[in-house]
Amino acid sequence: MEIYIQSAGIFQEQDYSWQNISNQPVDEPQLVKEFKHLLNTQFYSILLGRKKGELILIVTGMKASQRKDYRGRTLRNSIVFVAEETSQNDKIIRGLAVAALRNDLEHHIDNTIKPGGDYGFEVDREKIEVLIHQFDSNIPSSEDTKETFHKIGKNSEDNIEQIANELTKNSLPENIETLVVVTEAKNEDTLKNAKVWRGVSNLVRSETLTRYKIKKGGLLKWRMILSKLQRAINGFIHQFIP
Amino acid sequence: MSKELKITMLGARGVGKTSILTALYEQFASTIGKVGLQLTPDDESINLLQARLEQLRALVDDFEATGGLEGDENPQAFKFDLGKKAAKPSLKLIFQDFPGGYLNQNPQFIKQAMTDCIAVIIAIDAPALMEERSRWNEMINKPKQITSFFQQTYVDLIEPRLVIFVPVRCEKYLQNETDAHKLLHKIKDQYKELLDLFSSENLRSKVACVVTPVQTVGTVVFSRIEERDQKPHFIFRKTSHDAEYKPIDSDQPLLYILSFILKLRYDKIWPFVKVIQNVLNLDNFLFEAASKAVKECKSTNGFAILQGRDKLEISK
Secondary structure: OEEEEEEOOOOOOOOOEEEEOOOOEEOOOHHHHHHHHHOOOOOOEEEEEEEOOEEEEEEEEEEEEEEEOOOOOEEEEEEEEEEEOOHHHHHHHHHHHHHHHOOOOHHHHHHHEEEOOOOOEEEOHHHHHHHHOOOHHHOOOOEOOOOOOEEEEOOOHHHHHHHHHHHHHEOOOOOOOEEEEEOOOOOHHHHHHOOOOEEEOOOOOOOOOEEEOOOOOHHHHHHHHHHHHHHHHHHHHHHHOO | OOEEEEEEEEOOOOOOHHHHHHHHHHHHHHHHHOOOEEEEEOHHHHHHHHHHHHHHHHOOOOOEEOOOOOOOOOOEEEEEEEEEOOOOOOEEEEEEEOOOOHHHHOHHHHHHHHHHOOEEEEEEEHHHHHHHHHOOHHHHHOHHHHHHHHHHHOOOOOOOEEEEEEEEOOHHHHOOHHHHHHHHHHHHHHOHHHHHHHOOOOOOOOEEEEEOOEEOOOOEEEEEEEEEOOEEEEEEEEOOOOOOOOOEOOOHHHHHHHHHHHHHHHHOOOOOOHHHHHHHOOOHHHHHHHHHHHHHOOOOOOOEEEEOHHHOOOOO
């Protein structure tokens, strides 16, 4: 699993930047570039998605409890998990996503980052690696998701808890790229155009999670077949290479 | 579809780019409301600006303050519709904000924004400029780096441009005419290289340049600098215990942008320029109302037109 952290340091020249958990500077991860238009990253936001056989979980806007910049402004942390799509990783990523949805992740992430280094923050690799498996035990053996309807609603505690419950009970639905979006202020069309499976935003009119129709084109049909094939191959390989 | 005009913010991390935009949104509506216009942010912008406004208001919760608006990790475009009240908007103004760290991390993004935008707002942290003989100015405001961006992007300019220097957190330096004069003098001194570039033969006739100090909170003044690890930490205090958030002159940058647009229309000397064609086709109501609004443009007590007066005033 690849893990990347974005944060900043106290000094003016230590603005927000990305590092891997070996504290090496990296460019913005490609999957973040592809999905971040769905998030208002300065607010607490969550995105769970998949692309080309990989799952991605992005959590942004987590406030650092102690660290501030040279202006005395509170700093924020973002974290990204990228994992090959296997049933094991499906469970791990769902565990982390549920923790993020229930706001259990923020202080854990905060505890893994301390000031220091050339870029103003350093990640405790061991703590992060422990964290990865801390939440998957909360995920029982899951049933396949039956509800493949796409739903969006207002960014409310009730709607977020409903999504957390679904992710706890069921594996991730197949053939959907943008699985979960929790964002502050993206409008309905933005979420619908991205064909979000479960999305909440303050700019969605419906108070509850409400079904919407998506257009399925021929391309999507082929993508579904390819995705199924890819998952089958991954499963086969993992039988022999744990 | 309404016409679009783009404006970019420019400044290093923490100097106040987003604070200017937030205070502008707070104050400008009332200024143009008097002449029958309205400025309406789109749904996303209004949510983000409201959240920032709450942060700015919270700055006056503590008597002694160090903070400001939280920094951003990503660029953000704030979109406003401008037009007659209760009518379809005539003009869309898009303000491009970005993390100050982009000056080093993503200079290409900034160069592109400067190329695309009709106006650039340079945010300047006034205490760094004014205190301790400008000792911290290069470190905080980075005038050399800012100048370098203009040197690289304002090459063979065809279209006219407006550059607005906006000193912020300048409550202390606008108490009287003498102090305001000192602020203006410091800008001319510390940004001399940039001003020389604007007054060079190729840019003199194309770039208008103004200074519009903005008091982004209005009731929080600079108190002192505490030096830690050879870095400055700026401390501010409220003017009184019961002082509230009250920005002053935050509408001025946008009034000057309107003034610039109006003059372009009257001049009609740039007929082949795409940006200007956008402006020439705007409705008459907007222009008439804006003509009244821009009479509020200030040009004394720290405010000044440094260059290109002929591109800003619509009638004498």
